[in-house]
Amino acid sequence: KNEVEQSPQNLTAQEGEFITINCSYSVGISALHWLQQHPGGGIVSLFMLSSGKKKHGRLIATINIQEKHSSLHITASHPRDSAVYICAVGKGSNYQLIWGAGTKLIIKP
Amino acid sequence: EAQVTQNPRYLITVTGKKLTVTCSQNMNHEYMSWYRQDPGLGLRQIYYSMNVEVTDKGDVPEGYKVSRKEKRNFPLILESPSPNQTSLYFCASTGTQSLKLFFGSGTQLSVL
Numbered sequence: 001k002n003e004v005e006q007s008p009q010n011l012t013a014q015e016g017e018f019i020t021i022n023c024s025y026s027v028g029i030s031a032l033h034w035l036q037q038h039p040g041g042g043i044v045s046l047f048m049l050s051s052g053k054k055k056h057g058r059l060i061a062t063i064n065i066q067e068k069h070s071s072l073h074i075t076a077s078h079p080r081d082s083a084v085y086i087c088a089v090g091k092g093s094n095y096q097l098i099w100g101a102g103t104k105l106i107i108k109p
Numbered sequence: 110e111a112q113v114t115q116n117p118r119y120l121i122t123v124t125g126k127k128l129t130v131t132c133s134q135n136m137n138h139e140y141m142s143w144y145r146q147d148p149g150l151g152l153r154q155i156y157y158s159m160n161v162e163v164t165d166k167g168d169v170p171e172g173y174k175v176s177r178k179e180k181r182n183f184p185l186i187l188e189s190p191s192p193n194q195t196s197l198y199f200c201a202s203t204g205t206q207s208l209k210l211f212f213g214s215g216t217q218l219s220v221l
Contacts, residue, residue, distance in 0.1 A: 031208065033210060035210070041197060041214065041215040041217070042212065042214050042215065043199060043201075043212040043215075044212070045209050045210045045211070045212075048208060048209055048210075086151070086152070088152075090208075096154075096157075097154075099151045099152045099153075100151065101149075101150075101151040102151055
């Protein structure tokens, strides 16, 4: 069993829908990262959180340390949100990360 | 502008011909790392560096070398590339202050 599990692997939704991507982990962590990778390759950091909730525009990330679970939400989804979303956890030192396999999101107009 | 500059963006080479992928950051970050990304496998760490002259193996170091002679640069060297090193490579950096990750734009390598 992988130490970081993301679900779903693939998600297709209509424009405007509320999107939730989940990340569960089995190890003690120092922080959790959410990243976005658009087709064409570039990876961008969205959030880094160790507790609670963070919001940036239409994106919201939450983490429950006791349940070892994090969610990434997208409100009012748009086709430009189509990307792969990756969860990574810092184990011990935040420099050493364990990576999830990613969730491929497609938003249809 | 804060950035990680990675070159080249695309590279096609033949088996056994030594190559270097360069990575440079302008944020005075201590930590730099190389990853490879293959379909269905996600990101896997090749090597990382905690600071100048301090490097260590990641999860898949075989066939790769790195050096950290200056804080800003962290080149990835393939002494004798093989077809199983065909992959998408990313350099990343982070600092002790914010711990936010910054990635280069990636290098798509094909070894024929």
